Amino acid sequence: MTISQTIPGDAVAVRRRRRIRISTVVWFTLPAAAIMLLVLGVPLVYSFYYSLTGWSLVIPGSDQDFIGLLNYTDVLRSSEFWAAIRVTLIYAVVAVSLECALGILFAVLLNLEFFGRGLFRSLMLIPMVITPAVVGIFWKLLYEQDSGVFNYLLVTLGLEAVPWLSLTVALASVIIMDVWQSTPFFTLIILAGLQSLDRDTVSAAQADGANALQVFRYLTLPHLVPYIMIAAAFRIIGVMADFDKIFLLTLGGPGNVTTTLSVYAYNTGFKVFDIGRTTAISWIYVVFVLAISAPLIWRLFRGASVNRH
Amino acid sequence: MAIKSNRTARKAVLTLFWCVLAFLYLFPYTWMVLTGFRHGVDTISMPPRFIFEPTLAGFRHLFEVTGFQKYIINSAVVTIVSVLLVICVSAPAAYALAHVSKRGGTLLVAILIARIIPGIAIGVPVYLIATRLHQLDTYQALVVINVAVNIPFAIWLMRSFFMEVHPTLREAAISDGCSEWQVFTKIMLPLVLGGMLATSVFVFIAVWNEFLFALILTTSVSPTAPLAMLGFRTQYGVQWDAVGAAAFLVSTPVIIFAFIMQRYLVQGLTMGSVK
Numbered sequence: 001m002t003i004s005q006t007i008p009g010d011a012v013a014v015r016r017r018r019r020i021r022i023s024t025v026v027w028f029t030l031p032a033a034a035i036m037l038l039v040l041g042v043p044l045v046y047s048f049y050y051s052l053t054g055w056s057l058v059i060p061g062s063d064q065d066f067i068g069l070l071n072y073t074d075v076l077r078s079s080e081f082w083a084a085i086r087v088t089l090i091y092a093v094v095a096v097s098l099e100c101a102l103g104i105l106f107a108v109l110l111n112l113e114f115f116g117r118g119l120f121r122s123l124m125l126i127p128m129v130i131t132p133a134v135v136g137i138f139w140k141l142l143y144e145q146d147s148g149v150f151n152y153l154l155v156t157l158g159l160e161a162v163p164w165l166s167l168t169v170a171l172a173s174v175i176i177m178d179v180w181q182s183t184p185f186f187t188l189i190i191l192a193g194l195q196s197l198d199r200d201t202v203s204a205a206q207a208d209g210a211n212a213l214q215v216f217r218y219l220t221l222p223h224l225v226p227y228i229m230i231a232a233a234f235r236i237i238g239v240m241a242d243f244d245k246i247f248l249l250t251l252g253g254p255g256n257v258t259t260t261l262s263v264y265a266y267n268t269g270f271k272v273f274d275i276g277r278t279t280a281i282s283w284i285y286v287v288f289v290l291a292i293s294a295p296l297i298w299r300l301f302r303g304a305s306v307n308r309h
Numbered sequence: 310m311a312i313k314s315n316r317t318a319r320k321a322v323l324t325l326f327w328c329v330l331a332f333l334y335l336f337p338y339t340w341m342v343l344t345g346f347r348h349g350v351d352t353i354s355m356p357p358r359f360i361f362e363p364t365l366a367g368f369r370h371l372f373e374v375t376g377f378q379k380y381i382i383n384s385a386v387v388t389i390v391s392v393l394l395v396i397c398v399s400a401p402a403a404y405a406l407a408h409v410s411k412r413g414g415t416l417l418v419a420i421l422i423a424r425i426i427p428g429i430a431i432g433v434p435v436y437l438i439a440t441r442l443h444q445l446d447t448y449q450a451l452v453v454i455n456v457a458v459n460i461p462f463a464i465w466l467m468r469s470f471f472m473e474v475h476p477t478l479r480e481a482a483i484s485d486g487c488s489e490w491q492v493f494t495k496i497m498l499p500l501v502l503g504g505m506l507a508t509s510v511f512v513f514i515a516v517w518n519e520f521l522f523a524l525i526l527t528t529s530v531s532p533t534a535p536l537a538m539l540g541f542r543t544q545y546g547v548q549w550d551a552v553g554a555a556a557f558l559v560s561t562p563v564i565i566f567a568f569i570m571q572r573y574l575v576q577g578l579t580m581g582s583v584k
Contacts, residue, residue: 035398044434045424046437125574132535137542185578227579234578254424261429284435
């Protein structure tokens with residue numbers, strides 16, 4: 001009797017309680033939101049204003065020089081800028097594709113049964129977390145033309161020494177370095193995907209006569225697609241902003257063959273001190289990166305994992 | 310019996326295969342560590358010496374001549390303070406955002422998009438603002454920027470931990486008259502302690518490895534350990550044992566943390582989105 005009377009009212013009450021009040025959300029998120037707006041938002045607005053001026057730190061009083069969109073048209077017309085875009089895109093596409101392919105291979109290999117599997121899984125984490133600045137400086141030692149160990153090994157194996165940091169090879173060398181550091185990132189995420197694969201389905205397919213390759217092609221790979229997408233999205237974002245490793249390995253050189261957008265923006269800002277131009281580059285850079293990654297993030301996270309229970 | 314031993318043999322062969330693969334793959338790292346324990350001349354000698362008498366001369370040089378302890382202390386101070394602040398600010402936000410309706414999802418994606426902005430894109434204005442506020446070369450400038458950059462990630466990650474707590478717990482506490490703040494501090498925080506620790510480790514690794522803003526915002530007083538690598542680059546070829554020792558000291562803490570927190574690594578890397 002009493003139960004049937006209280007249930008409807010309680011259900012409504014519970015639903016009302018379950019939803020968090022907007023004012024609570026505001027108060028709880030306020031400190032984080034304020035810091036992000038002040039420290040990330042204000043500089044962006046500030047830099048937009050300066051991108052409309054001809055301010056250069058080496059010309060006194062030039063910060064009052066309002067020149068409209070001239071910096072933007074200038075940057076978009078300069079060949080150096082397009083060279084940097086080209087380098088960034090080649091770097092991103094080649095590095096992420098290689099990391100993805102190698103990552104799948106490593107993950108499949110780490111998912112087999114063997115002694116010490118846990119140990120090898122741990123060891124593969126090392127490159128991923130090492131400080132990128134340390135990676136940059138050490139790969140420079142490894143890549144040395146005459147005293148580097150890579151060339152020593154190549155020559156010992158009867159092959160020819162490679163001029164790793166020369167005009168023609170340097171970008172490939174940067175890509176190899178990043179592939180080395182970031183493949184474990186793909187491996188780890190794809191390994192998680194493999195572990196969540198339903199074993200019964202695989203057994204059923206095998207019972208129906210599917211061979212290993214068919215199982216991989218028609219069962220494993222489709223199952224891995226969301227995991228691969230997530231890893232690729234994060235790596236694309238990471239590669240776009242990459243600075244420390246490249247800067248310490250090559251400083252963007254020789255010439256500008258490894259000058260990515262980030263190195264280009266840094267050099268304009270802190271070598272030439274042309275504030276107007278650098279801030280214009282920064283804004284174009286932000287728009288470029290957002291145009292590429294925001295749709296990825298949006299698709300991956302929109303509605304994803306809201307309310308797990 | 311035969312099948313079983315067959316299986317054992319297969320496992321053993323795979324282990325051997327992985328020994329070779331891991332050796333090849335980790336060679337650059339091993340080479341770096343060895344450099345720290347080898348006399349400088351042995352590193353650049355040709356042919357390179359694979360077998361050598363280990364020495365701590367590099368570490369001695371590092372501390373006595375280059376004063377590397379200063380960089381390590383700076384890194385430690387900036388990292389620890391940043392991690393504490395990030396967690397304090399992000400935890401309540403993550404709790405609140407774990408309970409918003411579907412429409413709140415848009416807000417979450419907006420937070421994540423803040424993470425996409427490349428550091429260098431705000432580098433110059435941050436430098437100008439820091440100059441104007443007389444905050445160049447200070448701990449606080451580095452801390453503030455590191456905190457801001459890591460908040461989006463911390464919120465996303467901690468939110469996924471808060472969502473693992475069953476909502477009935479919160480509902481029951483609220484019908485018993487708890488305020489949201491009490492639910493958060495008294496019930497939720499103890500339950501997601503592991504997740505908070507994991508988040509702290511991720512933020513620790515990110516701040517410890519940070520290079521760009523340290524390069525832009527510091528000169529002599531507060532440079533961090535990764536920045537010391539840039540100094541070594543200019544005296545290139547001179548003291549490789551010291552560079553190796555420094556590299557070893559800078560990279561070891563993050564590797565240790567990664568090993569300890571392996572369990573949470575995937576969730577952190579994907580910000581809990583694949584599940």
